[in-house]
Amino acid sequence: MPKSTRTRSTRRAGRGRTATGTIETITRPTQSLPVQILLVIWRWRWELMVLVTAIYITIAHGAKIVGYIESNPAWLNAMLAVLVLGWIVSDNFVRRFVVNRVWCVITRHRVRACLVEMRTLNYSGNLPFIIACWSTKTGQVVWVWMRPGLSMEDLDNKSETIASACWARKANIERSRRNAALVRIEIDRRDPLSKQHITSPLLDDTSDLPEAVVADDAVMAFLTPDTDRVSDESTTQPPAKTGAGETRTKTSKTKYTATVDDRASVILGANGEDVSDYV
Structure with a gap:
């Protein structure tokens, strides 16, 4: 069997190679x-x-x-x-x-x-x-x-x-x-708020009660609207007669609605002109 022609230096170089065959070279600056x-x-x-x-x-x-x-x-x-x-x-x-x-x-x-x-x-x-x-x-x-x-x-x-x-x-x-x-x-490294218990002032009335006692109705009681308040947009004035069997109602937005005998709804402007086609 013939001997290998590779020298020892070649074998050592082959052993030192990486799997990809790449070599990383990092230079260092000369400092005093x-x-x-x-x-x-x-x-x-x-x-x-x-x-x-x-x-x-x-x-x-x-x-x-x-x-x-x-x-x-x-x-x-x-x-x-x-x-x-x-x-x-x-x-x-x-x-x-x-x-x-x-x-x-x-x-x-x-x-x-x-x-x-x-x-x-x-x-x-x-x-x-x-x-x-x-x-x-x-x-x-x-x-x-x-x-x-x-x-x-x-x-x-x-x-x-x-x-x-x-x-x-x-x-x-x-x-x-x-x-x-x-x-x-x-x-x-750490969250300073993870171990702190933050209480809401909105639940002062029910904070001392057990959880089973607090029902949804007790929470919804704070969310119901005030029935005594009347919105300005929904206020109306008493109807006024316009003649010819018509009555008109004045709203807060200065629009007039008229009701005629044939049950047809008509919208009148500030000067009494019919603006139903433009609405």
């Missing part, structure tokens, strides 16, 4: 080291801030904290731990701020990861620059600066993908009215 350091600091600024704070507290006040804990009895340390844990779990300003900041950091990283996976890049390989992320009553808002070569059209029909990446209910993408490069991504 200071720029790269600044971008890393800006991206991980909250994590670095927490790390620096923890290191400072450990170095500057770690010995004092350990000495204070060792000087107290065990029951007092347990009580202090319970109080601190209860204060953290309870609803207060510090807890809300920490939770909102954590979700903002998570949302910012998730949006960037989603942009990378969707290949929202320009020809130089740059992603949209995430300016900031703020907390709202329903979730978070991420402001994105589109680099040259990108626009909001690159994010069209991508709201469901971004919402799925951020573990949210939905996402809304809007462009700034003043600048086309500034895009607002609103991440909706």
